[in-house]
Amino acid sequence: MVLLLLALVNPVYCQKTKGKSKKQLQSEITSLQKEISTANQLLKKTKKDKEMTLNEVNLLDKKIKQREQLIKAYNEQIAVLDEEINAGQSNIKTLNADLGKLRKEYAKMLTFANKNRSHYDKLGFVFASQNFNQAFRRLRYIREFSDARKVKMDQIASTERRISGEVEASQQAREEQAALLKDEKEQQEALKKEKEELNSQVAKLKKKEGNLQQDIKNKQQQTQKLQKAIDDIIAEEIRKANAEAERKRKEEAKKKAAANKDKGKTATTSAPATPAPSKEKGMALTPSEQTLSSNFVNNKGKLPWPVERGVVSSSYGKHASVVSSKVTVTNNGIDIATTEGAKARAVFDGEVASVAKLVGSNTVVIIRHGEYFTVYSNLENVTVKRGDKVKTKQNIGTVHTNKNENKTEIHFELLKEQSRQNPANWLSK
Numbered sequence: 001m002v003l004l005l006l007a008l009v010n011p012v013y014c015q016k017t018k019g020k021s022k023k024q025l026q027s028e029i030t031s032l033q034k035e036i037s038t039a040n041q042l043l044k045k046t047k048k049d050k051e052m053t054l055n056e057v058n059l060l061d062k063k064i065k066q067r068e069q070l071i072k073a074y075n076e077q078i079a080v081l082d083e084e085i086n087a088g089q090s091n092i093k094t095l096n097a098d099l100g101k102l103r104k105e106y107a108k109m110l111t112f113a114n115k116n117r118s119h120y121d122k123l124g125f126v127f128a129s130q131n132f133n134q135a136f137r138r139l140r141y142i143r144e145f146s147d148a149r150k151v152k153m154d155q156i157a158s159t160e161r162r163i164s165g166e167v168e169a170s171q172q173a174r175e176e177q178a179a180l181l182k183d184e185k186e187q188q189e190a191l192k193k194e195k196e197e198l199n200s201q202v203a204k205l206k207k208k209e210g211n212l213q214q215d216i217k218n219k220q221q222q223t224q225k226l227q228k229a230i231d232d233i234i235a236e237e238i239r240k241a242n243a244e245a246e247r248k249r250k251e252e253a254k255k256k257a258a259a260n261k262d263k264g265k266t267a268t269t270s271a272p273a274t275p276a277p278s279k280e281k282g283m284a285l286t287p288s289e290q291t292l293s294s295n296f297v298n299n300k301g302k303l304p305w306p307v308e309r310g311v312v313s314s315s316y317g318k319h320a321s322v323v324s325s326k327v328t329v330t331n332n333g334i335d336i337a338t339t340e341g342a343k344a345r346a347v348f349d350g351e352v353a354s355v356a357k358l359v360g361s362n363t364v365v366i367i368r369h370g371e372y373f374t375v376y377s378n379l380e381n382v383t384v385k386r387g388d389k390v391k392t393k394q395n396i397g398t399v400h401t402n403k404n405e406n407k408t409e410i411h412f413e414l415l416k417e418q419s420r421q422n423p424a425n426w427l428s429k
Contacts, residue, residue, distance in 0.1 A: 022084075025077040031429060032070040039063040039311045042337050052201045054215065054322075055407040058313050059337055060198050061322045066311075067191045074184040081177040088170035092163060099159045106152045202322060216321060216329060222360035226377060226411075227332055233354045233366055234373055234418055238283045245284030283371045283417050293370030296348055303347040303427050304393055306376055306412045310338035313409060316422040333375065333413030334423045340408045342399045344376050346390040347427070355386055361411070362400045375413035 020028070039059055052060070285293065314335035318328055350369040357363050363379040367390060382397035384390060401408040414423045 020076060022077065022080050025073050025080065028073045029070060029077070032066050032073065035066050035311055036063055036070065038309055039066065039337075042311065042339065052205075053405045053407070054205060055313065055337070055405050055409070057198065057201050057205060057322055059311065060194065060201065062311055062313055064191065064194050064198060067187060067194065071184060071187050071191065074180055074187065078177055078180050078184070081173050081180070084173045085170055085177070088166050088173065092166045092170070095159055095163045095166065099156065099163065102152060102156045102159060106149070106156060109149055109152065198322075219360075220330065223330065223332065226358060226361050226364065229356065229358055229364070230366065230373075230375055230413065230415075231418060233356070234415065237353050237368060237373075238417060242284045285370055289370040291370075292349065293372060296369045296372050299348065300426050301428065304345070305336065305427055306344055306347055306374075307336055307338045307342050307399060307410055308345070310336040310342070310410075312424070313337040316424060332420050333411055335409050335411050337407065337409050338399055340401045342408060342410075343395045344379050344397050344399055344410055346392060346394045346396055347374055348392050350374070350390055352384045352386050352388045352390060352396075355382055355384065363397065365396050367396075371417055373415045373417075375411075375415070377411035377413075378409060 039062065042059060043056060043063070312334050314329070314331050316331055316334050318330050321329055344365070346367055348367075348369050350367040352365065353368040353373065354366040355363065356366075358377075361377045363382050365376045365379060365382060365384065367374050367376070376396060378400045379397035380400045384396045390396065399408050399410045412423055414421045414426055
């Protein structure tokens with residue numbers, strides 16, 4: 001009974017703490033390691049003695065934050081292994097106690113059998129019975145005693161196997177923990193060096209703070225122009241969709257009126273028109289567009305990135321500049337630094353709503369997914385045009401590389417009609 005309860009209530013190898021599971025932490029570590037590796041490759045072109053651009057400083061700052069997250073994940077996994085080792089030791093202690101009891105019980109059985117071995121001339125013991133019922137009871141007793149000894153031996157063997165398994169698992173957890181501690185130490189050393197490098201580069205850039213503030217101001221002006229252009233394009237898409245819906249509604253009402261007149265069911269020249277959709281209802285959608293919107297929503301958190309590989313160099317929303325806390329940067333989407341020559345790709349099925357060239361943003365592609373829109377800015381060599389149907393992960397152009405800043409970066413936005421969303425909540429982790 002003790003063994004059965006132990007097996008049921010002590011599932012050590014579910015490997016989960018109150019927070020993240022061991023499997024989740026390993027997945028997070030792997031993902032962060034890939035992001036850091038990508039950031040390293042993007043910064044590789046920067047020579048040791050070369051002064052970094054603002055873009056490269058932002059990228060280094062992002063890499064530091066990723067490394068801090070990686071160290072945190074390492075520490076969480078080390079804590080999980082601590083729990084696993086402690087639980088294993090507790091199991092071994094309990095199993096050893098059970099094993100001791102089983103061995104004592106088995107020893108008592110052997111002592112009893114030895115003292116009464118004269119009775120265990122089995123045939124003689126049975127044939128010495130005074131009647132059939134007594135012979136039957138003695139035969140059953142011999143069988144039960146023999147079965148009990150076998151069960152006890154099996155219990156001892158099973159407990160020994162479980163102890164062996166717990167000891168092996170505990171040793172494996174210790175080895176895994178030792179490897180993680182080593183990796184965590186290496187990450188701490190790398191983090192220290194990167195922070196020193198960041199402080200050094202920021203100090204150099206601060207000497208040019210006036211120029212940097214002007215550059216950031218110029219970029220914010222370009223952002224505002226891009227925002228207005230996107231808003232205008234989407235507003236036009238909404239207007240056209242609602243106008244088409246209204247046209248179809250009137251056409252349907254006209255046909256209905258004509259049919260009623262032919263049947264003599266009405267004396268009027270036209271049927272009462274169906275009320276037009278109000279602005280509160282938003283963008284008018286066809287049944288197929290409604291399905292597309294629903295499918296888009298169902299893939300929230302699972303959409304592929306707009307480039308195959310890269311690092312988020314600027315996140316969504318307002319945040320202070322790395323160089324100066326006095327300067328606040330607003331991002332309506334996310335910026336993803338990627339490798340030179342990288343292809344931009346659609347994150348979901350849809351229809352190209354616009355392809356436009358804007359100063360400071362190069363070519364901008366907007367794709368409609370029902371009532372949702374995705375924006376891909378800073379492209380060149382675009383391979384799609386307005387009205388084209390696109391599929392998930394289909395290439396739509398090449399991300400532009402700024403040679404002066406050593407920067408290949410795509411700006412990506414996601415909107416529900418004209419309401420901007422945080423793309424990080426929609427893209428796969």
